[in-house]
Amino acid sequence: MHRVVALALDEVVAFDLAIPAQIFGSTAPEYGFEVCGPRRRVTSDTGFAIAVERGLEALADADTVIVPGVGEAALPFHRASLRALRAAHARGARVASICTGAFVLAAAGLLDGRHATTHWAYADRLATEFPSVSVDPNVLYVDEGDVLTSAGLAAGIDLCLHIVRTDRGAEVANAVARHLVVPPHRDGGQAQFVDRPVASLPQRRLEPTREWMLDRLAHPLAVAEMARHAGYSERSFARHFRAETGATPLQWLLAQRVLLARRLLETTDLTVDEIAREVGFGAAVTLRLHLKRLVGTTPTAYRRTFRGTRVAA
DNA sequence: ACTTCCTTCCGCCATT
DNA sequence: TTAATGGCGGAAGGAA
Numbered sequence: 001m002h003r004v005v006a007l008a009l010d011e012v013v014a015f016d017l018a019i020p021a022q023i024f025g026s027t028a029p030e031y032g033f034e035v036c037g038p039r040r041r042v043t044s045d046t047g048f049a050i051a052v053e054r055g056l057e058a059l060a061d062a063d064t065v066i067v068p069g070v071g072e073a074a075l076p077f078h079r080a081s082l083r084a085l086r087a088a089h090a091r092g093a094r095v096a097s098i099c100t101g102a103f104v105l106a107a108a109g110l111l112d113g114r115h116a117t118t119h120w121a122y123a124d125r126l127a128t129e130f131p132s133v134s135v136d137p138n139v140l141y142v143d144e145g146d147v148l149t150s151a152g153l154a155a156g157i158d159l160c161l162h163i164v165r166t167d168r169g170a171e172v173a174n175a176v177a178r179h180l181v182v183p184p185h186r187d188g189g190q191a192q193f194v195d196r197p198v199a200s201l202p203q204r205r206l207e208p209t210r211e212w213m214l215d216r217l218a219h220p221l222a223v224a225e226m227a228r229h230a231g232y233s234e235r236s237f238a239r240h241f242r243a244e245t246g247a248t249p250l251q252w253l254l255a256q257r258v259l260l261a262r263r264l265l266e267t268t269d270l271t272v273d274e275i276a277r278e279v280g281f282g283a284a285v286t287l288r289l290h291l292k293r294l295v296g297t298t299p300t301a302y303r304r305t306f307r308g309t310r311v312a313a
Numbered sequence: 314a315c316t317t318c319c320t321t322c323c324g325c326c327a328t329t
Numbered sequence: 330t331t332a333a334t335g336g337c338g339g340a341a342g343g344a345a
Contacts, residue, residue, distance in 0.1 A: 236334055
């Protein structure tokens with residue numbers, strides 16, 4: 001049982017807190033979830049009160065600590081909370097933030113010299129207040145291994161799914177996503193928002209083409225063909241694709257191939273070479289390369305870790 | 314790991 | 330005038 005503990009400070013963003021509560025507290029299997037904080041009762045950013053079951057001592061035996069966003073009034077933070085966070089991290093716990101929770105991690109010194117992200121509207125401020133943090137406002141989440149940060153609000157869902165995928169594999173993460181009724185995978189590097197601050201309707205114009213690409217994943221697929229399917233020139237296709245997904249066509253395709261390969265490694269006994277061909281990589285070396293690049297591991301090591309993991313209903 | 318060949322991506326800019 | 334389009338060239342990056 002992997003213990004996830006969320007730290008609820010004053011003016012905690014209710015939505016941010018609800019995400020890990022839903023995912024680790026009820027949807028994903030084999031996780032335990034608790035909410036802790038320096039006070040037994042906090043008022044959320046939207047005004048309703050939350051009963052906090054545990055004190056800061058709960059951080060002492062957490063495997064993963066999640067810090068949701070907090071309102072302006074919560075700054076500066078309780079020294080005891082920051083100390084407990086530092087101690088948890090030093091002990092080896094994985095620490096993650098959602099939205100403006102990154103300010104708490106930064107105040108605890110856990111982001112020094114690291115890449116991090118936060119809600120796009122606060123990115124400048126984070127970079128100004130904590131010059132030693134390398135802030136990237138254009139990604140959904142940043143995974144530094146023992147410290148993870150995510151962008152605003154709904155990006156917390158992407159982060160928590162990413163954590164489940166890391167711990168339990170792609171198959172379990174997909175099952176959780178299906179239960180939540182969200183798309184199974186947005187890559188961390190995806191832009192938080194595209195072109196306009198207020199996204200207008202047609203963000204799914206290329207969806208049929210993406211579906212078509214998924215169907216033909218096993219075959220070689222050139223950008224020129226994709227553009228033709230979408231009815232655009234290559235140049236315009238690339239522009240629209242990036243605007244909708246945050247990724248270039250090839251990046252997206254490679255990510256989907258790796259994702260499918262992960263599922264096959266988890267759920268089948270096909271050889272690495274067979275899987276490589278099955279997902280559209282010409283040979284096993286190519287799969288190895290991209291799996292290493294995107295997940296940081298080798299096919300056999302990945303299979304050893306995740307083969308046979310049970311899937312949530 | 315290195316090299317070669319090929320594709321992809323993106324800024325620039327004229328055109329619609 | 331603004332917004333979208335698509336061709337071009339060079340640099341980056343993928344495949345073998």
